[in-house]
Amino acid sequence: MTAPVALSRIHHVAYRCKDAKATADWYASVLGMEFTTAFAEDHVPSTGEYDPYMHIFLDCGGGNVIAFFELPNQPEMGKDPNTPAWVQHIAFEVSDLDALLAAKAHIEAQGIDVVGPTFHGIFRSIYFFDPN
Incomplete structure (x- = not known):
């Protein structure tokens, strides 16, 4: 082996x-x-x-x-019709809850809808979408 x-x-x-x-x-x-x-x-x-x-x-x-x-x-890209949109994502880490809340405020100030923070039992997340 x-x-x-x-x-x-x-x-x-x-x-x-x-x-x-x-x-x-x-x-x-x-x-x-x-x-x-x-x-x-x-x-x-x-x-x-x-x-x-x-x-x-x-x-x-x-x-x-x-x-x-x-x-x-290549043909225009599409989404996998068999996978819900919330499944495929990238998660980035920030230092603490204050940094997460500051990131949320910064992103929302640019006109982007943000969901959360959502508590997952061991960490908190916010969610938003890249339009590109």
């Missing part, structure tokens, strides 16, 4: 977006994330397949990175 892979952390998670610039701007203004890099290619490096894309990376703090792909030649 071989030893298990020794993971140190998640490098990044990647999602699809409609517009890379609008997505980067939204995450910067709403959540204070810093744009770190972007690259565009015509061919997928892993497969060699022709499929132009823009790939952006945003710093979430604490060594965490979130990435997005803009895929202009």
